[in-house]
Amino acid sequence: MWDYLLIGQGLAGALLAYLLRTDGHKVAVLDDAQPRGATRVAAGLINPVTGRHFVKSWRIDELLPFARSTYRALESELGVPLYHERTIIRALHSIEEENNWLGRCADPGYRAYISDEAGLGAYGDWIVPPHGFGAVKGGAQVEVGTLINKYREVLESEGCLFRESIDYTKLILTDDGVRYGNIQARQLVFCEGHWTRENPFFQSLPLIGDKGEIFIVRFPAGVQFDTILKHRVFIVPLADSSYWIGSNYDSRFESDAPTEQGRGWLEQNLRRTLTCPFEVLAHRAAIRPTVRDRRPLLGRHPQHAQLAIFNGLGAKGASLGPFWARHFADYLQEKTTLDPMVDIGRFSGWR
Ligand SMILES: Cc1cc2nc3c(=O)[nH]c(=O)nc-3n(C[C@H](O)[C@H](O)[C@H](O)COP(=O)(O)OP(=O)(O)OC[C@H]3O[C@@H](n4cnc5c(N)ncnc54)[C@H](O)[C@@H]3O)c2cc1C
Structure with a gap:
């Protein structure tokens, strides 16, 4: 039994x-x-501050330390790295977004999670310039x-x-x-x-489901990023020098398969983010188990x-x-x- x-x-x-x-x-x-x-x-990102108004994720102060200790314990048990602490560079697309961001930077409750001192690193040479940048701190990428x-x-x-x-x-x-x-x-x-x-x-x-489509891409030799960027899409470096690109949200999906529409959305938004060419290695889709x-x-x-x-x-x-x-x-x-x-x-x- x-x-x-x-x-x-x-x-x-x-x-x-x-x-x-x-x-x-x-x-x-x-x-x-x-x-x-x-x-x-999934990319397995833990992003403590999300949305256009840069709001802290629900109960993130409790969730984050718990996630860290659980994934660390699993790393020891499984003998593989799983939990990588990451900063996320966040593009700001308008004066309104920048003002919201600066407001959050002044809020002591957000001090652990955001900063207006964002370095673009290698993205500086290849990015479609938005209005401004910030940095989300304290997040992580989990190899789920x-x-x-x-x-x-x-x-x-x-x-x-x-x-x-x-x-x-x-x-x-x-x-x-x-x-x-x-x-x-x-x-x-x-x-x-x-x-x-x-x-x-x-x-x-009331489990609705929210479909998301993603690309795994490769950039040309000499184009290499080691930080996560949230611009029109997320760009997430993976261990094998490829990158995870995503994702859209579609709650009116007809199937869980990748679509031409999803491919078009990803291509268009990646081109609106980076100026370098990219090669699509994989196009995948799945449905998030989202509740009303x-x-x-x-x-x-x-x-x-x-x-x-x-x-x-x-x-x-x-x-x-x-x-x-x-x-x-x-x-x-x-x-x-x-x-x-x-x-x-x-x-x-x-x-
Ligand atoms: C495109 C995309 C990007 C995402 N990015 C992130 C991210 O960056 N960060 C983040 O935190 N979350 C992200 N998510 C959400 C995250 O993936 C989900 O919250 C999480 O993976 C859900 O896990 P789950 O075990 O509930 O479901 P699933 O991972 O779907 O697992 C369900 C399992 O049950 C099995 N199963 C189902 N029915 C049966 C059955 N009848 N009999 C036997 N086996 C069955 C399936 O084969 C599967 O193995 C993303 C999701 C998507 C789609």
Whole structure:
């Protein structure tokens, strides 16, 4: 008998499995490794100050130290670098944006996160000049794809990973948990990202999904950047000298596949950012598991307590994941009650 059966091993499932196993539980994970899983396409940025009004991300003061310590612990366990502290150069496109930025620089609550002393570094030679620049400090780039791949190897080597899609019709709810084929567990947790919209137990939750398309590009010899730039698009240096370029937000998508429209958007915005040519090595797409109120989805099913959900990490899984996985692991072990802001009970019919 397993203590927990997790369905899905993107960032949400990987972090929850890691924390429950660290707490001493027997955890089985069933995952079909969809190539268009959000974690496989994401840049893994933690950006503490976002939007046109440069507002601190929700609860970032609590999330950031927690994310750092969790990813550092995972680095030790997996033996690979995962967490890189990064400054993000932020282009300012108008006087209004510059004024908003300077206002934030004067706010003591933002001192740890922003600065008006931005050096452009190598971008100086290749950039379409915007109105001005600032620097977002205290952020990070998390190698979330590496994390889930490496953690998958650990689970597999210990016989805890089942490579398959769940067939919901074969899931049997029992008095002491669930049974799925030969797997029996006391508690099942769905961590299926946007595919939860196909899950008969949780599909009526308001998980909308927001599609994003990205490029992996190469620049010509002699053009090299070592800092993240947020101009019309994000430019994120990767370990192999290629760059992650993204991303748009599309909540009215028809499929999870890359589109010509997405390609056009990326090409146009990259040309409006840099003056050098680029070669597109890959064009990819995925759907962010975004919730109507932009908060995570945590909780047990109101009628079937042996079924639970950990989802809704939206566009900010790298920063939200560790903190809310810890909170949910504590809740599942009856060590705490759920924060009402993330409890699925906040939606009518889910209490
Ligand atoms: C283009 C793009 C850019 C992004 N950039 C960032 C960023 O810079 N910073 C950031 O913090 N966040 C970013 N995100 C968001 C981030 O990727 C997500 O918040 C996070 O990865 C969600 O993780 P998840 O585990 O919930 O979902 P997923 O990563 O989608 O994982 C779900 C897993 O469940 C499996 N699965 C689903 N259904 C089943 C089933 N029925 N049976 C078996 N297995 C199943 C899938 O195969 C998959 O492995 C980005 C997202 C996108 C799309």
